[in-house]
Structure formats: structure tokens, C-alpha cells
Amino acid sequence: xxxxxxxxxxxxxxxxxxxxxxxxxxxxxxxxxxxxxxxxxxxxxxxxxxxxxxxxxxxxxxxxxxxxxxxxxxxxxxxxxxxxxxxxxxxxxxxxxxxxxxxxxxxxxxxxxxxxxxxxxxxxxxxxxxxxxxxxxxxxxxxxxxxxxxxxxxxxxxxxxxxxxxxxxxxxxxxxxxxxxxxxxxxxxxxxxxxxxxxxxxxxxxxxxxxxxxxxxxxxxxxxxxxxxxxxxxxxxxxxxxxxxxxxxxxxxxxxxxxxxxxxxxxxxxxxxxxxxxxxxxxxxxxxxxxxxxxxxx
Numbered sequence: 259x260x261x262x263x264x265x266x267x268x269x270x271x272x273x274x275x276x277x278x279x280x281x282x283x284x285x286x287x288x289x290x291x292x293x294x295x296x297x298x299x300x301x302x303x304x305x306x307x308x309x310x311x312x313x314x315x316x317x318x319x320x321x322x323x324x325x326x327x328x329x330x331x332x333x334x335x336x337x338x339x340x341x342x343x344x345x346x347x348x349x350x351x352x353x354x355x356x357x358x359x360x361x362x363x364x365x366x367x368x369x370x371x372x373x374x375x376x377x378x379x380x381x382x383x384x385x386x387x388x389x390x391x392x393x394x395x396x397x398x399x400x401x402x403x404x405x406x407x408x409x410x411x412x413x414x415x416x417x418x419x420x421x422x423x424x425x426x427x428x429x430x431x432x433x434x435x436x437x438x439x440x441x442x443x444x445x446x447x448x449x450x451x452x453x454x455x456x457x458x459x460x461x462x463x464x465x466x467x468x469x470x471x472x473x474x475x476x477x478x479x480x481x482x483x484x485x486x487x488x489x490x491x492x493x494x495x496x497x498x499x500x501x502x503x504x505x506x507x508x509x510x511x512x513x514x515x516x517x518x519x520x521x522x523x524x525x526x527x528x529x530x531x532x533x534x535x536x537x538x539x540x541x542x543x544x545x546x547x548x549x550x551x552x553x554x555x556x
Contacts, residue, residue: 312394314411315387320423325510333417334511337408339392339425340385341375346428347453348372350476351493355379357389369476369535370493370526374424388424395432404435414443418515421450433457440469449515451491453477459486470517490521495535496542497525509549 317336319327326332342354342365352365353375362379364371378385398404412419427433433454440448449470452458456479458471465471473483473490483490491514494500500507500523508514513522525543 314391314394314407316412317387317423322510323420326418326512326515329510329512332515333415334420335412335415335417336420336423337391337412338374338388338423339395339428340388341372341378341424343425344392344428345426345453347455347477347479348426349453349478355385360385378424384424392425396428401431401435401438404432405438408435408439409442412439414446416445418447418449420511420514421448422452427452427454427457430457430460434461437461437464437466437469441466444468447515447517449511449517451514453479455479455482455488458488462486467517470515472514472521487519489519492521492523493526494523495526499523500525 314337317338319334319336323332323334323336326334340354342348342352342363343357345352345354348365349367350369351372352368353362353372354365355362355375355378360379360382362371362375378388395404395407398407421436427436427450436448436450440446444466445468447468447470449472451472451474453474453476455473455477458465458473459482471489473488475483475490475492482488491508492503492505494503494505494507497507503523505521505523506513508522508524513520
């Protein structure tokens, strides 16, 4: 996939830079930021019409993220890929939906079922959207092509953006493209949970300040979390477990968004395999009326 072009526009009396592969606007302190964003949107719409690009499917806030609207007036969109199929370092949460049978398959070492994979098994529209994104991104041959696809698919906004409700950073090139995209959009917070820690470590000194990464325990590279003092999230079976670990529970992604190096806990959620410790934990929280469940979409 390759879409290349050169565009010149004038913003605030200043000629923008020429940018081969996208739309560039040279920053001018006298130009209001909203004016720059307006021009970006107008040009993006025009280019999409001319090139008929296949764009990634960006999701609106799910139930969990809608709480951020009420609390902080954040409208948090997200971009997801197929769970499991794009998770090279998943271990205790490994699960994926078979592309032909559409049945969920748990990993050999799975201790709890990935809630995102459960959603893909239950809702064909969710699976199809994520497969579309996965296929489109993995068809890209270079970091530049991935960057272009992100740039044209994700609207300009000041609201935080979640990278992956489903799916993961599936290789170094894809991770690098997100770093570059976040760096080029400094007015917006991007955040992600990840078990693809080796890709993060390789670029540890290059993470832009507006990209908040949280290492997710339960992967094949857990040893790197403590070694590099990374911010992390740990899935627990009950609030008592979080209290014992002296971790606050994040119910709305506010802890994940905050780039403060403060680790936190997540309550287990989603559909769990019958007869497992995870399913027993869900039953206990249900009996105690503890909130743990979020959305079926995203």
C-alpha cells in the first residue's frame, strides 16, 4: 500500500512545508492552533475523496471510556486490532478468535480470558472492524506507510486517544510508527497498555511526553518491567488483592492516561471460562455487587 503526494497550503499568511506522503503545516506562533486543526481537517477530507483511501476504523468511547466524558469531558476514541493474533508477548491472558470458525481459542498458559477476544467472539461487527484494521496495517511495508494510515484515519482532536482496546503492538516497526505519530501530535495524549515490552525498551529514551505507556503484567517479558522500573497494571481478582498490593484500581482509564509512572490495578472482567479461578472471582464480585464489568464494544 502506498499513497504519495505533495501538497502546499497557506495558513496564516505562511506557506506550509511540502510534505511527501501527507499534509504538513509549519508551526507559526501567531497562527491559532484551532486554525491549524481546521485546515488539517479540510485537507484530509479532500485527500480522502481524491485518493479513495481505505481508512482504519476508529471506535467511539465504550462504557468504560464514557465515564471520562462525565468526569473530565474527555471524548476518548480508540483503534483496535484482532486480539491474540497481534499479541506476540501475551501469555496468561492469551486468547484469540479463529478467523474461520469464529470460536474463541484460549492459549496454553492462559489463566484468564482476554475480555477483548470474548467481545470479538460474541459480536461479529467488532471482529470484522478489528480484522479490517489488522489486515490494512499489516499490508503496510514501511513505517512511513503505517504512519500515513494513522494520520489519515485518526481525526485531529485535543482529547486523549487510546491505542488498542483489542490487539497490541505487533512488531517494532508498528510501535515506531505510533511513537512518531504521537510526537507529531503533541497537543494530544495517546495511551496504551502493552505486553510488547521489548519494543518499548528498544526505544526507551525516545518516548514522547504525550504518550503514556503502561506495562501489563501477564506476558512473556514481565521480567523487563521491574528491571526498567516501568509503570505497570496488574489484573486482580478482587479489590482486596489490590489493597494488599497497595495499588489503586483504575475504573475509567484515568490512571492509564496519566503519564505519572504510578502503577495500578485492574479488576478482572469479561467472560471467563467456566470452572476457572477467574470465573469464581467474577461470581464472588457479582454476589458482593462490586462493579467490574465494562462495555461489550470498542
